[in-house]
Amino acid sequence: MATPIPSPNTAPALLAAPEDQQELFTTLLDGSNQAILIHDRLEPLYANPRFARLLGFETPEDVIAAGWLDELIPIQRLVRAFVVWSRVLESGQPVTLTEVKGFNRQGAEIFVDIHTRPIQWQGRTVIFSSLYDVTARSHAKRDLERAYLRYRQLAESAHDVFWDMTADGRLTNVEGGDDLGHAFSLCLGDPWLDHVPVDARDENAITALKTAFHTGRAFRTQTIPFDLGPLGRRLIEINGVPVFDEANTLIGFRGTFRDETGAEQARREGELQRNLAALGRVSGGVAHEINNLLQPILTFSRLAADRATTERDREAMQTILASARQARDIVKTVLEFARPRNASGRASGLATVPDPLAVIDREVRILATFAPEVQVSVSHTPGDHRAIIGTAAELGQIIANLVKNAFEAMEDRGRVILTTASSPDGKALALTCADSGPGMSETVRARIFEPFFTTKEFGKGTGLGLSIIYGIVRRWGGTIRCESMPGTGTRFMLILPYAET
Ligand code: ADP
Numbered sequence: 001m002a003t004p005i006p007s008p009n010t011a012p013a014l015l016a017a018p019e020d021q022q023e024l025f026t027t028l029l030d031g032s033n034q035a036i037l038i039h040d041r042l043e044p045l046y047a048n049p050r051f052a053r054l055l056g057f058e059t060p061e062d063v064i065a066a067g068w069l070d071e072l073i074p075i076q077r078l079v080r081a082f083v084v085w086s087r088v089l090e091s092g093q094p095v096t097l098t099e100v101k102g103f104n105r106q107g108a109e110i111f112v113d114i115h116t117r118p119i120q121w122q123g124r125t126v127i128f129s130s131l132y133d134v135t136a137r138s139h140a141k142r143d144l145e146r147a148y149l150r151y152r153q154l155a156e157s158a159h160d161v162f163w164d165m166t167a168d169g170r171l172t173n174v175e176g177g178d179d180l181g182h183a184f185s186l187c188l189g190d191p192w193l194d195h196v197p198v199d200a201r202d203e204n205a206i207t208a209l210k211t212a213f214h215t216g217r218a219f220r221t222q223t224i225p226f227d228l229g230p231l232g233r234r235l236i237e238i239n240g241v242p243v244f245d246e247a248n249t250l251i252g253f254r255g256t257f258r259d260e261t262g263a264e265q266a267r268r269e270g271e272l273q274r275n276l277a278a279l280g281r282v283s284g285g286v287a288h289e290i291n292n293l294l295q296p297i298l299t300f301s302r303l304a305a306d307r308a309t310t311e312r313d314r315e316a317m318q319t320i321l322a323s324a325r326q327a328r329d330i331v332k333t334v335l336e337f338a339r340p341r342n343a344s345g346r347a348s349g350l351a352t353v354p355d356p357l358a359v360i361d362r363e364v365r366i367l368a369t370f371a372p373e374v375q376v377s378v379s380h381t382p383g384d385h386r387a388i389i390g391t392a393a394e395l396g397q398i399i400a401n402l403v404k405n406a407f408e409a410m411e412d413r414g415r416v417i418l419t420t421a422s423s424p425d426g427k428a429l430a431l432t433c434a435d436s437g438p439g440m441s442e443t444v445r446a447r448i449f450e451p452f453f454t455t456k457e458f459g460k461g462t463g464l465g466l467s468i469i470y471g472i473v474r475r476w477g478g479t480i481r482c483e484s485m486p487g488t489g490t491r492f493m494l495i496l497p498y499a500e501t
């Protein structure tokens with residue numbers, strides 16, 4: 001009789017003659033790359049070489065010789081293991097545990113997936129456990145989790161905002177950066193360019209960014225002003241890298257926003273101070289020379305006008321005289337600007353203005369008569385009646401320049417409101433001068449303190465008023481800021497240190 005041809009699914013062990021089965025089993029179990037343990041609860045009955053190695057034993061015999069599993073498994077695990085084994089034995093169903101943490105003989109941490117099932121062994125039901133070593137995978141996963149946590153903590157502690165954008169430049173995600181992050185989160189879904197103010201566009205920076213977006217290239221430290229709802233206008237430094245998918249298609253960008261407003265302001269102030277000092281020296285010298293030349297022109301044109309025999313000659317002389325007077329006024333302003341200052345930053349000898357509010361009131365009263373159609377008001381807050389550093393003449397000059405600028409901007413029609421109060425830290429007088437004029441573009445606003453910067457027609461402005469104020473205020477140890485937007489008027493804010501704090 002022919003031997004029946006076995007179906008291919010029949011296990012080889014079943015095909016082997018009974019006397020060969022033992023060897024076959026041993027080969028299978030010993031050669032398995034899974035760690036295998038057969039045990040009756042705590043008592044190990046069989047372990048394969050892989051199991052021995054996994055737990056840090058030399059040979060399987062060492063495992064059996066160790067005797068009891070509680071030597072191998074930490075006690076708290078053992079309790080859990082017992083519960084599992086009991087369940088396996090009672091239900092007869094296999095149980096799988098994943099990523100069980102343990103330690104080998106040498107104390108090294110291991111992670112295993114354990115598959116446990118009941119089997120019959122020498123007439124009793126025992127447990128067959130196969131262990132799969134997932135230590136490397138678990139460690140990789142843990143490292144990844146740590147790296148992610150580290151990134152999260154860095155993101156949360158940084159002042160920078162971490163952002164993601166689509167390939168066409170729409171913000172899809174912002175993280176970190178506290179207030180700045182919150183302000184940017186209100187722009188989610190918008191193209192970034194929507195929040196760049198039209199009146200303050202640095203076309204070079206914008207073109208550089210647009211090109212980077214178009215060509216999918218990384219960009220570094222582009223600084224661009226943004227209008228950010230609650231934070232107002234901020235100068236933002238942008239860094240970004242392109243993000244590609246598996247097929248190497250550009251899917252977006254990722255990078256950081258950093259608020260550079262303060263740093264940029266400090267840089268500009270430093271530049272302005274240096275410019276002021278250099279210009280002061282040069283213009284002072286020139287003005288002095290011109291002043292000397294103007295004296296004879298003024299004297300003799302007045303004389304000539306008096307002696308003129310015809311009306312035509314007198315008119316000509318009068319015109320010369322008027323021009324010379326105007327020139328003298330300009331030169332006076334330039335000399336005022338160029339007057340050597342005490343370099344210490346504060347007024348020499350620490351002169352004080354005992355009653356600055358009286359000076360302000362008096363100055364405003366006089367100025368108001370120049371533009372009867374402008375409503376000028378001054379209000380003081382209780383607690384601000386204290387002496388400040390400076391001189392009354394210079395304080396008067398500050399008020400006069402601010403108010404005159406307002407009059408000129410409003411073409412002598414509108415409102416000017418001056419207020420005084422103690423600064424929030426109580427160490428200085430906070431003075432504001434606001435007008436209902438046309439305001440300024442960002443480009444103008446950024447330059448108003450520059451000496452000789454003027455938007456007024458020739459002969460009307462010298463561009464020195466605000467640079468003089470700036471110089472005075474800095475010398476007193478104070479600050480001056482300007483807020484203005486086209487159509488919303490202009491507000492100057494000065495901090496003038498009290499004489500005694
Ligand atoms: P000037 O008045 O001689 O032009 P300033 O230094 O006083 O020089 O002012 C510089 C520029 O600042 C002005 O030309 C004007 O463009 C702008 N400016 C100053 N104050 C105001 C204001 N209140 N409203 C609008 N623009 C102003």
Ligand code: MG
Pocket residue numbers: 401404405461463464465466
């Ligand atoms: Mg002026």
